[in-house]
Amino acid sequence: MSEKPKRRYVSHLRRQNAEATRLRIAEAARTLMLERGYAATTMADVAQAAGVVVQTLYSACPGGKPGLAKVVYDVTLAGDAQPIPQSARPQVQAIIAEPDPVQKLSMFAAMAVAIFQRVGPVHRVLRAAAAADAGLSDLLASTEQQRLVGSRGPAEDLAAIGALRTGLTVERAADQVYALTSFELFERFTEICGWSVGDFQDWLARILAEALLEPAERERR
Template identity: 75%
Template sequence: MEDRPKRGYVSRLRHDNAEATRLRIAEAARALMLERGYAATTMGEVAAAAGVAVQTLYTACPGGKPGLAKVVYDVTLAGDAQPLPQHARPAVQAIIAEPDPARKLARYAEMVLAIARRVGPVHRVLRAAAAATPADGGLHDLLAETERQRRTGARGPAEHLAAAGLLRPGLTADRAADEIYVLTSFETFERLTEVCAWTDDDYREWLTRTLAVTLLG
């Protein structure tokens, strides 16, 4: 019985160390991939930049280089290395708790903008690498999985609005999720902020307004 607190402390310490290692790996790999591209970034270079052994890198990133890219994507998406589901994060909880539909969508647009700013550059590097290497099945599988995750993620706000009776008449939660998925794509964000030279405020206001017109009754 006396050993339980000690074991819990050791377990927690190992967990914290694993999170810190995963975060260092993700930050090192992201910096190298954004600077050099996916193909030119080697596992050895990432291990050296993160201050870990190459074997530690492979252990932390199962699946080799596509596994490394997944860690980079996941940590960048979350903003940290904590294994906390997206729906349990404070930004999402604040959206759920907001009673006013317009402000609810404004909070959601703010979160989408923050994610696009963080993840967009990584997503673009991975898309370019996949286009240049059609035979890299692991990388293509990763990009397909990120799209499945985005579609699944779009169901959350759609079902939330539906349950609150806020969707416009005739709009199902399934169709609303499809519309959210398309409107919040990284490609749309890139075209509006880079090609059209919109500011972040322009994009956030457009997304808020467009989501309201598209979704709300």
């Protein structure tokens, strides 16, 4: 009985150390990839910048360099190295708890824009290199599939409170959420069209409401 707390402490300490190492690796790799590009960033360079041996890098990033890119992407997306699903994070839970569907989508748009700003530069570097790296191409295809699956969350949340537009299925609603929250769309509006981030966020919240909600729900606001 007396050994259990000690084992829990050791396990917790190991998990903290692993998370700290993963975060250090992700930050070092992200910095190098943004400075040099994906192809010019070597595993040895990342290990040196992160202060770990190369073997530790390979252990923390299964799959070699594409695995390293996945760690960079995942940590940048989450904002930390904690193994907490996106759906369980406080910002998402706050959106789920919000009873008003228009406000839900406004909060969702704000979260999406924050992710665009955080992950966008990494996503662009990886996209540019994917044509010449099959493993990286597979990684990006996988992240897109994950985005599509994740887009069911807002759709299911709206359906659960009866706010989805009549005749709109959860699947079709999720498809629209997925398409409207693409990195490429954000880049086109803010970088090519010259919109401010705030203007894009307002537009995204409005267009999501128009596409997904019953007119009566929007008119109440």
